[in-house]
Amino acid sequence: MDSDDSCVLLFSYGTLQLESVQLASFGRLLHGQRDSMPGYKSVFIEITDPDVIAKSGTNQHPMVIRSGNPDDEVEGQLFHITPRELAAADAYEVGDYQRVEVALKSGRRAWVYVQAG
Numbered sequence: 001m002d003s004d005d006s007c008v009l010l011f012s013y014g015t016l017q018l019e020s021v022q023l024a025s026f027g028r029l030l031h032g033q034r035d036s037m038p039g040y041k042s043v044f045i046e047i048t049d050p051d052v053i054a055k056s057g058t059n060q061h062p063m064v065i066r067s068g069n070p071d072d073e074v075e076g077q078l079f080h081i082t083p084r085e086l087a088a089a090d091a092y093e094v095g096d097y098q099r100v101e102v103a104l105k106s107g108r109r110a111w112v113y114v115q116a117g
Contacts, residue, residue, distance in 0.1 A: 008086045009110035011035060011102070013042060013076035014062040015055075016089060016113075024055040025088045032077030036105045037112065040064040041072045049094050063097065065115045078110055086111065 012032070015021050022030050042062045053059050064074050081089070090099060097113040104110055 006083060007080045008083055009108060010079045010081050010086060010089060011037065011076055011104060011110040011112040012079060013037070013064060013074045013112070015058075016079075016092070017077050018056060020057060021055050021092065025092045026081070026085045030077075030079045030081065032079045034075065035078040035108070035110075036073045036075045037064060037102055038073050038105055039067060039070050040074045040102075040114075041067040041069075042074050045096055047094055047096075052092060052094055055092065063115050064112070073105065078104065078106070078108065089113075 010016070016025070017032070019029055022028065042064050044060050045063050047053055047056075047059045047061050093099070093113050096116055098116040099111050099113055101109055102112050102114075
């Protein structure tokens, strides 16, 4: 990450953790910290975008949805990225997802892609 770029926190529970997706989307490997999203659960959806399938190697991608149950928790990685890399992540994610800011178990706030709508 360039020292001139400001830091953005991005939480990933899915394919943005894959080396192939990181290299294709950001041109580098990300180093993250374990964290989790309380009150959410994970489901799988079928992706049809050929570019996304090529980068991830699969058409089955996880998606988180708010469960309303504080005992539910989705684990993943918290990444420090640049605003430019956040835009690249936006371009990677298909229309089934929307980016929102959430509070993680660690108390940090981060961007994450959840079910759109």
